[in-house]
Amino acid sequence: AQRVTQPEKLLSVFKGAPVELKCNYSYSGSPELFWYVQYSRQRLQLLLRHISRESIKGFTADLNKGETSFHLKKPFAQEEDSAMYYCALSLNQAGTALIFGKGTTLSVSS
């Protein structure tokens, strides 16, 4: 069955420390993966997608098909990175079948 697993509900780090938010997926097809972020009192929004291979706000995510993972990384966390992060997997070409993980809350303290 297709699923997205984010094993950590909460990740707490100090400012300046490296961050890795884990995401594993289960899907037999060719995956299209995304990270979404929700800052306090703001709407959920796209952070990055694997096909773009971009770095947004210092975050990167590499698709590892062998490990079926799409971990989100940042070398030096900032307090403004504190938010809820969701990993998501698209299952069809139309983009109408998107599975979300349960989310990880990142808390960055000084």
Next chain:
Amino acid sequence: DVKVTQSSRYLVKRTGEKVFLECVQDMDHENMFWYRQDPGLGLRLIYFSYDVKMKEKGDIPEGYSVSREKKERFSLILESASTNQTSMYLCASSRTGNNSPLHFGNGTRLTVT
């Protein structure tokens, strides 16, 4: 910039009431979605629509229905609200295509008493 607008930020309704949650998007997106967001459960898809008058059930459609009479508007209906439908409801829209991101509204916090 895409704007997805949900008509109410907070709603308080009584058990058994019929509840309408409205969502409008201004970017001519084909796809529209309704999710509920609950702590520890993440986002769960209730219904989605890929065209006017078309709708498809998501993972948790029970107790809900939807309406899409116009491309820009997607309504979620709780026929008879129950306390277990107390939640944050998120509307989203997207263009057709598996690389198209979802654009979310601000959410409606519904409390059913």
